[in-house]
Amino acid sequence: MADILKFDEQRNSAPDEKFELLHKHSLFAAMPDDMYPRFTSAAKTLTLKKGAQLFLQDDPAEWFYFIVSGWIKLFRETVDGDEAVLDVLTKGHIFGESAIFDGGVHVAGAAVAENAILLSFPTSLLKGAITKNHDVALGMLASISRTRRQQSQDIEKLSLQNTSQRIACFLLRMCRANDAQNVSLSLPYDKSLIAARLSMKSETFSRALNKLQRETSISIKGSTVIIPDTNELAVFTCSHCSQEFPCGDLH
Amino acid sequence: MADILKFDEQRNSAPDEKFELLHKHSLFAAMPDDMYPRFTSAAKTLTLKKGAQLFLQDDPAEWFYFIVSGWIKLFRETVDGDEAVLDVLTKGHIFGESAIFDGGVHVAGAAVAENAILLSFPTSLLKGAITKNHDVALGMLASISRTRRQQSQDIEKLSLQNTSQRIACFLLRMCRANDAQNVSLSLPYDKSLIAARLSMKSETFSRALNKLQRETSISIKGSTVIIPDTNELAVFTCSHCSQEFPCGDLH
DNA sequence: CGTTGACTTGAGTCTATTCAAATCCTGTGG
DNA sequence: CCACAGGATTTGAATAGACTCAAGTCAACG
Numbered sequence: 001m002a003d004i005l006k007f008d009e010q011r012n013s014a015p016d017e018k019f020e021l022l023h024k025h026s027l028f029a030a031m032p033d034d035m036y037p038r039f040t041s042a043a044k045t046l047t048l049k050k051g052a053q054l055f056l057q058d059d060p061a062e063w064f065y066f067i068v069s070g071w072i073k074l075f076r077e078t079v080d081g082d083e084a085v086l087d088v089l090t091k092g093h094i095f096g097e098s099a100i101f102d103g104g105v106h107v108a109g110a111a112v113a114e115n116a117i118l119l120s121f122p123t124s125l126l127k128g129a130i131t132k133n134h135d136v137a138l139g140m141l142a143s144i145s146r147t148r149r150q151q152s153q154d155i156e157k158l159s160l161q162n163t164s165q166r167i168a169c170f171l172l173r174m175c176r177a178n179d180a181q182n183v184s185l186s187l188p189y190d191k192s193l194i195a196a197r198l199s200m201k202s203e204t205f206s207r208a209l210n211k212l213q214r215e216t217s218i219s220i221k222g223s224t225v226i227i228p229d230t231n232e233l234a235v236f237t238c239s240h241c242s243q244e245f246p247c248g249d250l251h
Numbered sequence: 252m253a254d255i256l257k258f259d260e261q262r263n264s265a266p267d268e269k270f271e272l273l274h275k276h277s278l279f280a281a282m283p284d285d286m287y288p289r290f291t292s293a294a295k296t297l298t299l300k301k302g303a304q305l306f307l308q309d310d311p312a313e314w315f316y317f318i319v320s321g322w323i324k325l326f327r328e329t330v331d332g333d334e335a336v337l338d339v340l341t342k343g344h345i346f347g348e349s350a351i352f353d354g355g356v357h358v359a360g361a362a363v364a365e366n367a368i369l370l371s372f373p374t375s376l377l378k379g380a381i382t383k384n385h386d387v388a389l390g391m392l393a394s395i396s397r398t399r400r401q402q403s404q405d406i407e408k409l410s411l412q413n414t415s416q417r418i419a420c421f422l423l424r425m426c427r428a429n430d431a432q433n434v435s436l437s438l439p440y441d442k443s444l445i446a447a448r449l450s451m452k453s454e455t456f457s458r459a460l461n462k463l464q465r466e467t468s469i470s471i472k473g474s475t476v477i478i479p480d481t482n483e484l485a486v487f488t489c490s491h492c493s494q495e496f497p498c499g500d501l502h
Numbered sequence: 503c504g505t506t507g508a509c510t511t512g513a514g515t516c517t518a519t520t521c522a523a524a525t526c527c528t529g530t531g532g
Numbered sequence: 533c534c535a536c537a538g539g540a541t542t543t544g545a546a547t548a549g550a551c552t553c554a555a556g557t558c559a560a561c562g
Contacts, residue, residue: 076493
């Protein structure tokens, strides 16, 4: 499987480049100088095509991953085949690491949503590092806390917001870094995956997006989104949220 | 406020009794012998009536709490007044502690769902303990991981299960400790709060419960639930979940 | 015994879903 | 560079599930 799903790396980033991003992550930033190299030297670089499966829920966790580029979806599948998308992550994030505290098995599956370059590390190495080193444990706490905060957000939204409001919030989060005016951006992954990430069917997503275009001045063509005024979206969704716009970063 | 909302403690548990439960929690169990007493001597016992508010979202977190008895709801309130119930906790659980990693403010409000006895501790004490002691940090990791796992569950359920299925799952979890046959139990808190915990309106909860009674052999009178055969409920809900019955403990 | 709040029931509405069909887009081979 | 297959997305129509608002019932408590 792995062979078929690899793709040719376009611009081969120098080793240093990958690890620079890595070192900014709270988990790796916390490592002492003699420990960090053990991770970088144990790291394997994976170059994966859209659709590749990293692991499934309940798989024993031998590896955890750092995303250098691309998008990874975390999901759970029910007995009768439905899929819930828990999160879709991109560069700078790690995943699969929490299995250490979940009995050594993954509590969600992971698959490549958009061609990705990953670094993989043995979970045993991280487990040892957390056990031995206090600062790494603190880095892990910071990292897990971030995802817990994000999940609280998600639960709130699923409970209280309708489909267009969830989409509006998704779009707002995508243009957080930009100006408030005339934001132009490109949807990072398939619309059907955005729909699943927001817990709705893709037909519903399509219709709700139309509704947003009718009721605000945003326009979408293909994967290009133009948002003349983010405040307009904020009015639409943010009063149905516990946090006022602009809300803090979650990732 | 605190005065009005206090209630007379029925059977005054001996100090040892409260702390025995406390010591079983992964966070406190991890403490070295010279640290634990600092927590128990700083602990204040709170005896609170249903309805009392402990703190609100965005409040600076001065205290965190351990539940000796009763039920506590954690919630978030939107700008326009809607409420999402993130969790409802009972004895043996802590809450408010994660503010340490959330910028020192609570990311959810907390209120008493059923008359409760709590122990409160200064967050500064915990923050110091986690910073200084490696084992406490590991205990905290275990504790946060548990809630993260629970939240993943919740998101999955909100995404994929309908109202009756969520209720059936809730009931199954309540009789996990018992036998599979002829379980009789009492709902632990108001039906309207169960409804909110499961992200539905109380009218919907009432109707969905009726539906469950029509379609399985369970019966509910007031807050008393009789479940002749848990497998019947499992058939109803568990194929719409990523975990087979009997699923593991989350708390 | 009446009041209050919790819960249930009824009727109508709206949101999101399903299933089916049409349309658009993209990567591929010629 | 273009045509085409296959997948992704959109649209339509009908349905189902959950919600709102209003009214009724029940039970605990003073």
